[in-house]
Amino acid sequence: MKVTVVGAGAVGASCAEYIAIKNFASEVVLVDIKEGFAEGKAMDLMQCASLNGFDTKITGVTNDYTKTAGSDVAVITSGIPRKPGMTREELIGINAGIVKTVTENLLKNSPNVIVIVVSNPMDTMAYLVHKATNIPKNRIIGMGGALDSARFKYRLAEALDCPSSDVDGMVIGGHSDTGMVPLIDKAVRNSVPVSEFLSAERMSEIVEATKVGGATLTGLLGTSAWYAPGAAVSELVRAIAQDSKKIFPCSALVEGEYGLNGLSIGVPCVLGANGIEKIVEIELNAAEKAKLTESAEGVKKTNALLDSVLA
Numbered sequence: 001m002k003v004t005v006v007g008a009g010a011v012g013a014s015c016a017e018y019i020a021i022k023n024f025a026s027e028v029v030l031v032d033i034k035e036g037f038a039e040g041k042a043m044d045l046m047q048c049a050s051l052n053g054f055d056t057k058i059t060g061v062t063n064d065y066t067k068t069a070g071s072d073v074a075v076i077t078s079g080i081p082r083k084p085g086m087t088r089e090e091l092i093g094i095n096a097g098i099v100k101t102v103t104e105n106l107l108k109n110s111p112n113v114i115v116i117v118v119s120n121p122m123d124t125m126a127y128l129v130h131k132a133t134n135i136p137k138n139r140i141i142g143m144g145g146a147l148d149s150a151r152f153k154y155r156l157a158e159a160l161d162c163p164s165s166d167v168d169g170m171v172i173g174g175h176s177d178t179g180m181v182p183l184i185d186k187a188v189r190n191s192v193p194v195s196e197f198l199s200a201e202r203m204s205e206i207v208e209a210t211k212v213g214g215a216t217l218t219g220l221l222g223t224s225a226w227y228a229p230g231a232a233v234s235e236l237v238r239a240i241a242q243d244s245k246k247i248f249p250c251s252a253l254v255e256g257e258y259g260l261n262g263l264s265i266g267v268p269c270v271l272g273a274n275g276i277e278k279i280v281e282i283e284l285n286a287a288e289k290a291k292l293t294e295s296a297e298g299v300k301k302t303n304a305l306l307d308s309v310l311a
């Protein structure tokens with residue numbers, strides 16, 4: 001499998017590193033607009049090959065999309081990250097134009113590529129890729145829910161004082177500070193509902209900490225996170241490479257699922273060789289449904305800004 005990662009910054013490089021370390025792709029091409037930057041990141045990462053024991057070939061190019069030709073998957077991380085105090089939505093003015101141009105360049109060279117959108121505001125950027133191209137909806141995947149769910153599991157494990165591998169849980173909805181919907185009533189510790197172990201108050205603290213997970217890290221780091229984002233992307237790419245049919249919450253174009261239409265938003269998706277092979281409609285309780293509907297309204301408000309920022 002050939003994977004292109006556009007944006008060789010914090011998230012793009014972390015994503016390339018995890019893909020290489022997991023050793024399922026033959027080739028990763030890093031692309032950046034900054035002269036020499038992707039080449040440097042690729043060289044540094046390739047010097048880890050003998051140390052970390054991977055065979056994936058990583059190359060870097062400065063804005064030369066001919067080198068990305070024939071990519072099976074392309075990950076778009078190009079654009080600016082937020083600074084402390086900002087929302088992801090505030091990035092739309094700069095990132096929309098970047099994501100649109102990058103997508104057009106990718107498609108010219110890899111018409112059948114599956115696109116994974118990472119740049120923020122991610123749900124709106126995924127929707128932009130849908131609006132600006134004729135890529136079928138199964139080949140446009142927004143990465144947010146896989147990361148948010150990993151953060152949810154981290155918070156659950158912290159509260160339960162157990163390893164993350166003992167908990168399971170999922171976050172659906174928009175990838176925003178207010179729009180995430182951590183499905184706390186469905187979260188389990190080794191198949192036992194977490195409500196058996198945690199008070200209602202502790203559970204709502206976990207939900208709130210999960211929703212602001214990205215903002216918390218941005219406050220600590222001065223820019224947004226990259227390790228868990230890179231790892232989350234690498235798991236989506238792996239599911240495609242291995243045709244695994246695993247379920248991840250991804251931002252997908254909804255056409256009636258969950259009563260929603262005309263936007264990309266985080267919903268459970270089966271991922272395989274064809275990208276999003278199915279949106280899974282799980283039973284939501286009334287509160288979860290109401291939160292998802294409200295979240296969709298928020299994403300739609302941001303989507304409505306696209307025309308003016310791209311004009």
Ligand SMILES: NC(=O)c1ccc[n+]([C@@H]2O[C@H](COP(=O)([O-])OP(=O)(O)OC[C@H]3O[C@@H](n4cnc5c(N)ncnc54)[C@H](O)[C@@H]3O)[C@@H](O)[C@H]2O)c1
Pocket residue numbers: 006007008009010011012031032033034037077078079080081082091095098101102117118119120122143144147175223224225226229
């Ligand atoms: N969806 C998620 O879960 C998630 C998680 C983390 C970060 N993000 C988003 O990912 C984006 C990247 O974050 P980062 O921390 O890696 O930022 P960064 O600044 O470290 O890297 C971004 C890179 O994009 C490059 N770039 C800019 N314009 C480009 C273009 N036209 N073509 C190619 N490269 C271009 C820059 O030169 C830079 O190297 C941000 O928008 C951030 O908000 C999303």
Ligand SMILES: O=C(O)C[C@H](O)C(=O)O
Pocket residue numbers: 081082088120147175213214215217218224225229
């Ligand atoms: O928080 C951000 O702005 C980056 C990303 O969306 C994240 O959740 O880490």
